[in-house]
Every structure is written in C-alpha cells, then in structure tokens.
Amino acid sequence: EIVLTQSPGTLSLSPGERATLSCRASQIISSSYLAWYQQKPGQSPRLLIYGASSRATGIPDRFSGSGSGTDFTLTISRLEPEDFAVYYCQQYGSSPMYTFGQGTKLEIK
C-alpha cells in the first residue's frame, strides 16, 4: 500500500506570500494519478489539481501543481485570504484504489 506523507503539517503565512506544500509517496506513482484538494472548515473538499499539474475547472491560476515519481508539490503563488484551509494530496492506485495524505493546514500568520 502506498503511503502519502504531506509536509509541513501546518504552514503559517501571510496574505500575498507564496505557499509551497509537499506530498511524498512511499513508492513511485504515476503523475497522472496525483490530485490535490482544498477543504475549508464545515465544507466538502474541492478538487484543485489532477494529473499532478492540471487545474480543475474554475480553479484560479495562482494554484499550480508539479512533481513526478515520489515528490509532488502544490504551490499557491500569492495567497488570498480565502486560500487559508487544509490541503490534501491523493493518489489513485490498485489496492486500495485511493489514498489520501494526512493534510497540511495553511493558516494565517
């Protein structure tokens, strides 16, 4: 079973700053099968990035994804107040079908 480890656990930044969130897999995974989600308190998760680097419909271009192999990154180029939330990476595999990372909380400094 592939394990996804996200770092840092909590990231404290100010609006306007750049955020870099990491997701590391315990085995090489296909870039096509790596996704990122945003979840705000009391809300359902929202798909941001799929295929490691493709933005989902309606996602602002300040969000970008990159990486391959075992190391993947979600970058928010310039933080807006609404970007402070919890972010999860997820991979598609054979068994189990999906695995989530434990999440990174992005909080206002």
Added chain:
Amino acid sequence: QVQLVQSGAEVKKPGASVKVSCTASGYTFTRFGISWVRQAPGQGLEWMGWISPYNGNTKYTQKLQGRVTMTTDTSTSTAYIELRSLRSDDTAVYYCARDLYGSGLYGMGVWGQGTTVTVSS
C-alpha cells in the same frame, strides 16, 4: 448543474447499521463512478470504497471489508452506502464524490454536502 445531494444526519447505537444516500443530478449517472469518503471529527479524509453505477462493480478498502456495502439505483440516480456493526469510531462525516472522469483515475470532481453519522450509546 452537476450536484450530489446526500441524506440527512443519523444517530445510531453501537452494533446498529446505517444507510446513507447520495442522489445525483445534472449528468448521466451511469457514466461516472462514485466514491465514499469519511472524515472523523478533527481528522483527515479516509477513502471507503467506490462503485460503478454502470455495472455495479465495487472496490472497498480492506479495513471495512465485510461491514460495508455500496449499491446504486439507476432509476433514481442514487448511490447508497450501508455500514453495519457500527462502532464509536465510525462517527464521522460521510461524503459521496463523483469521479472527475468516468474511469476514476483522476480523482473526485464533484462532492456531496456530507452526512454526519454519530454512533453513541
């Protein structure tokens, strides 16, 4: 617009069963798989399983094998999850989520609003 609407909150006693529904609209139900994901209070996301409304094929996480059943009713575009032998650690918000694309390879593009299931004596 595409949406998934889930049934309301449930309170159950340990050992009981719960069945949560997820009604889809705005797209052809049989073309996209549905996953169920849960989130315990203050915790992260846990994938529970996936079902294809096209042919009923299912994939469950090994952790819940034997306690969970996922089904669909194509006549009403509704997916269901039933969890049996409930324990206190099954207390969570349960989400249904639709494949971004039909194959399930690229993640979950549409999510339901969540259903709170509380297991308490």
